[in-house]
Amino acid sequence: MKHIRLGMTVLAFMSFAVPASAGQFGNVNTRNCTWCHGASAQGYTPAPRLAGQRPQYLANQLHNFIDRRRDNPFSKLYMWHAAANIDSQDVRYLATYFSRLHPKAADDGDMSLVAAGRRIFQDGVPASNIVACIACHGPRAQGAREIPRLGGLAFTYLRRRLAQWHDGYDKHARHPMTDVAGRLSPKQIAALASYLSYLKE
Ligand code: HEC
Ligand code: HEC
CATH class of the missing domain: 1.10.760.10 (Cytochrome c-like domain)
Incomplete structure (x- = not known):
């Protein structure tokens, strides 16, 4: 019994520890995201930069796409599909992972x-x-x-x-x-x- 409990504790801990490199989390692979958002998630038009974004904000937006509340044409066209199969735990992984990447400035305004x-x-x-x-x-x-x-x-x-x-x-x-x-x-x-x-x- 003690062993099982310990095993479950380790599993619970591991499920919230985000690895430093990109990879597979639950149902999603970060590469499913970076082929639109750019290799280091610095953004690639029309997909915005995710690197360095606040994890709570990222998680809120992913829920908005899953629940189809964020409903502008680009969200509908790209993100409703991209977020369709991720669950709450994937949302936490992804939000933490992308928030920890270093953001670079676009420097592209007038x-x-x-x-x-x-x-x-x-x-x-x-x-x-x-x-x-x-x-x-x-x-x-x-x-x-x-x-x-x-x-x-x-x-x-x-x-x-x-x-x-x-x-x-x-x-x-x-x-x-x-x-x-x-x-x-x-x-x-x-x-x-x-x-x-x-x-x-
Ligand atoms: C097919 C291209 C595509 C894929 C794949 C994709 N995205 Fe996006 N993503 C976009 C576009 C385009 C937008 C901008 C939507 C808008 O303007 O509302 C966006 C917006 C977002 C936003 C909102 C950011 C903000 O600043 O409000 C988040 C968060 C996000 N994507 C996360 C992800 C994650 C995590 C994945 C992988 C599971 C992913 N995206 C996969 C194209 C994509
Ligand atoms: C009272 C607090 C507050 C003020 C003042 C405010 N914002 Fe925001 N802003 C927010 C919050 C909260 C969000 C997240 C919205 C969401 O989660 O849907 C946000 C989101 C945004 C976003 C979306 C970023 C993204 O990645 O998609 C932009 C752009 C933005 N604000 C610009 C501005 C500008 C420009 C002003 C001033 C003219 C401003 N905000 C004033 C609270 C504020």
Whole structure:
């Protein structure tokens, strides 16, 4: 009996220890993810960077794809299928695994919009009742817990994500993103996406 209990404890421990190298976890292999998200998960358009993202945020998004709540056209086309056969334990493995990879900045925004983007990120737009992003996403846009890291994500991804919320997709996203994005103009979105694409920790 003692042996069985010990065996079960070891098994429970092993099931939450994530190996350092890519491989097979439960029902999924990380290669099923990196052939779209890039070999070191730095993103490969239209798939965003996963490396260095907050594990709680990654897990929440994977559940959103599994439950088909994140419903923009790219999510439907790619991620609903990619996440269809993963269970809660796989979600934890994958979220932990990708969060531990070192993120590289995309550095691909419009340089001439960086200063304007920084201003909105740090001060918000009081006249349009837009809160400062820094209040939640942090001074280097590094995120925390369920709030994602934005620093260094690709310009096209950031712009698309904010524009899709503005257009009414992904209504189930956590507060306050649908409201915040709904108040941003296309120019302000481009400025924020430019600034953030260059931001490093
Ligand atoms: C066929 C290509 C493809 C495959 C395979 C794929 N992804 Fe994705 N993934 C995408 C695209 C495209 C998006 C962007 C969806 C959007 O814009 O809403 C995305 C988005 C995501 C996001 C949201 C990130 C964020 O910042 O909000 C996560 C998390 C994710 N994928 C994880 C995974 C994992 C884990 C796997 C492997 C089990 C995987 N993906 C396999 C293409 C893919
Ligand atoms: C009150 C806190 C809060 C504020 C203020 C805030 N955010 Fe967010 N943001 C969040 C949370 C929480 C999420 C995760 C949403 C989810 O899980 O669906 C998020 C998600 C995002 C994402 C998605 C990232 C990805 O990988 O797909 C972007 C882009 C973003 N925020 C940009 C901004 C910008 C730009 C501003 C300022 C104009 C801002 N946020 C202000 C809390 C906040």
